[in-house]
Amino acid sequence: MKTSIIYENIKLNDNTNIIKFPCNEKIEPGQFIMAWVPGINEIPLSFSGLNDLKEITIKIYGKASEHIAHLKKGDTVFFRGPYGKPFENTAGKKLLIGAGTGIASLVPLIDKNAYGVLSGKTGNDIVFQDRFEKKSIVTDDGSYGKKGYAVDALKDMDISEFDMIYACGPEIMLKSVMDYMVNINDRAQFSLERPMKCGIGICDSCSINGYQVCTDGPVFSLKQLMGMSEFGSTRLNYSGKRIKI
Amino acid sequence: MNLEVDLGIKISNPFILASGILDENGYTIKKILESGAGAAVTKSIGMEERRGYEPPVVYENDPVFINAIGLSNPGIDNFGEEIKIALAAKKPVIGSVFGKTVEEFSLIARKMEQYGASAVELNLSCPHVNGYGMEIGSDPDLVNEIVSEVKSKINIPVYSKLSPNTSDIVEEAKAAEKSDALVLINTVKAMAIDIKAKKPVLSNIYGGMSGKAIKPVGIRYVYEIKRELNKKIIGVGGIENINDAVEYMMAGASAVQIGTVVYKYGKNIFNKMNNDLVNYMIDNNIDNIDELTGVALK
Numbered sequence: 001m002k003t004s005i006i007y008e009n010i011k012l013n014d015n016t017n018i019i020k021f022p023c024n025e026k027i028e029p030g031q032f033i034m035a036w037v038p039g040i041n042e043i044p045l046s047f048s049g050l051n052d053l054k055e056i057t058i059k060i061y062g063k064a065s066e067h068i069a070h071l072k073k074g075d076t077v078f079f080r081g082p083y084g085k086p087f088e089n090t091a092g093k094k095l096l097i098g099a100g101t102g103i104a105s106l107v108p109l110i111d112k113n114a115y116g117v118l119s120g121k122t123g124n125d126i127v128f129q130d131r132f133e134k135k136s137i138v139t140d141d142g143s144y145g146k147k148g149y150a151v152d153a154l155k156d157m158d159i160s161e162f163d164m165i166y167a168c169g170p171e172i173m174l175k176s177v178m179d180y181m182v183n184i185n186d187r188a189q190f191s192l193e194r195p196m197k198c199g200i201g202i203c204d205s206c207s208i209n210g211y212q213v214c215t216d217g218p219v220f221s222l223k224q225l226m227g228m229s230e231f232g233s234t235r236l237n238y239s240g241k242r243i244k245i
Numbered sequence: 246m247n248l249e250v251d252l253g254i255k256i257s258n259p260f261i262l263a264s265g266i267l268d269e270n271g272y273t274i275k276k277i278l279e280s281g282a283g284a285a286v287t288k289s290i291g292m293e294e295r296r297g298y299e300p301p302v303v304y305e306n307d308p309v310f311i312n313a314i315g316l317s318n319p320g321i322d323n324f325g326e327e328i329k330i331a332l333a334a335k336k337p338v339i340g341s342v343f344g345k346t347v348e349e350f351s352l353i354a355r356k357m358e359q360y361g362a363s364a365v366e367l368n369l370s371c372p373h374v375n376g377y378g379m380e381i382g383s384d385p386d387l388v389n390e391i392v393s394e395v396k397s398k399i400n401i402p403v404y405s406k407l408s409p410n411t412s413d414i415v416e417e418a419k420a421a422e423k424s425d426a427l428v429l430i431n432t433v434k435a436m437a438i439d440i441k442a443k444k445p446v447l448s449n450i451y452g453g454m455s456g457k458a459i460k461p462v463g464i465r466y467v468y469e470i471k472r473e474l475n476k477k478i479i480g481v482g483g484i485e486n487i488n489d490a491v492e493y494m495m496a497g498a499s500a501v502q503i504g505t506v507v508y509k510y511g512k513n514i515f516n517k518m519n520n521d522l523v524n525y526m527i528d529n530n531i532d533n534i535d536e537l538t539g540v541a542l543k
Binding site: 034197200 | 268269270272273276277288294296301303312314317323326439441442443446448504505507508511
């Protein structure tokens with residue numbers, strides 16, 4: 001395993017932290033590492049910052065994420081990677097659509113031409129809103145921003161004016177966003193998340209229509225996703241049983 | 246030029262996807278078959294849905310690869326749809342079966358046949374789950390009983406995948422002699438410790454080693470078993486290029502399985518192997534792939 005030493009840990013809210021650590025690997029936006037907590041578990045994590053210090057934003061959902069979210073300055077982080085196909089960072093007007101901490105992996109793409117759509121179940125799920133100059137915020141319960149889903153925010157704007165659209169979040173949200181996209185051609189890239197075990201394209205856990213999210217993705221183009229009957233419909237659970245999404 | 250192999254079923258080329266690699270989701274199996282594999286073996290399927298181990302489930306340090314997925318599978322009752330999806334590629338799908346008892350092996354094999362599997366492969370050798378696979382494989386009477394029972398209950402070919410983790414593989418092979426072919430070898434029991442973490446890497450501690458490093462072990466077993474028993478053999482273990490495949494064939498294999506290397510070269514390794522085989526056969530004046538099998542024994 002590769003290692004790095006934690007330089008800083010910033011608490012973002014009740015269940016989300018940012019860890020910062022130095023790392024010489026060449027990492028591009030959208031790529032991920034498999035972070036290992038010895039004796040506990042190993043989880044995929046993507047980057048919210050790719051400067052001299054690398055930043056990972058972690059929402060706590062289990063033992064491994066809890067452990068990593070609470071690493072202190074001087075602690076060791078174990079990982080392998082980086083893995084996966086990155087976002088293609090294009091020039092021009094960008095629309096970045098993120099659900100909850102899904103927005104974190106889009107943060108490295110932010111520039112002066114970026115417009116953000118940040119969605120969440122509640123206001124507590126909205127993070128990184130201060131990084132965007134121009135943005136729309138929506139929450140399921142209306143506790144922050146407008147009440148509604150990510151796709152509702154898109155309905156209030158003219159998405160055809162963007163040169164590239166980037167999205168990251170739960171598959172069901174991505175599917176609704178994709179279904180809303182007409183006349184976008186292939187000017188959209190989506191980062192998918194499916195249960196991952198090996199991270200290197202052989203265990204078949206995260207597969208979608210023959211593509212492995214860990215190696216062929218996690219970033220897929222709109223055109224690729226249009227041809228995938230499993231997208232937003234079914235996936236395999238951790239055991240390998242087909243379930244509805 | 247003839248690349249077709251007869252393993253009780255006809256396979257259009259000798260390159261078969263090994264069990265445990267990209268073979269849980271029917272769409273992935275279909276894609277592998279469309280990428281040039283002659284046939285594909287499914288992930289090992291048992292009676293019940295089984296979660297398997299938590300990550301890390303793989304340790305990668307070329308030429309060594311160790312895995313302990315832990316026989317995660319959806320259970321045989323939930324696997325019919327995946328086989329159906331895979332069969333749309335119109336190539337053989339071989340159902341891998343594991344069980345605790347003779348009855349379990351028999352029942353799962355029968356369901357595989359009902360689902361349309363072209364053959365079954367009995368996993369008598371998984372090295373990292375207690376009570377399954379390797380422990381069964383080390384009991385010749387039980388192996389004999391399982392193979393006899395499954396053979397008597399289904400009409401598709403039965404292959405037995407054997408373990409190198411045994412004191413006497415010849416005895417194990419003889420016990421499985423009623424199989425239509427023997428699959429040699431499963432992974433070699435192994436482990437890795439991360440010296441910075443001072444802990445075993447795999448969550449299960451022990452796993453099965455595959456990758457280039459185990460090829461000489463596989464070659465030896467294929468050669469030895471071919472010499473002792475005149476059975477059809479499917480060679481597997483560390484095959485990364487056409488020379489590795491030819492070596493297995495010369496040792497006695499009629500076909501080979503390819504698995505771990507997919508992490509290095511992707512699914513297209515199967516198309517590449519086919520192209521390279523054709524070139525090898527032209528260069529060496531071979532018309533029929535059968536001519537290669539066991540030449541090192543002659």
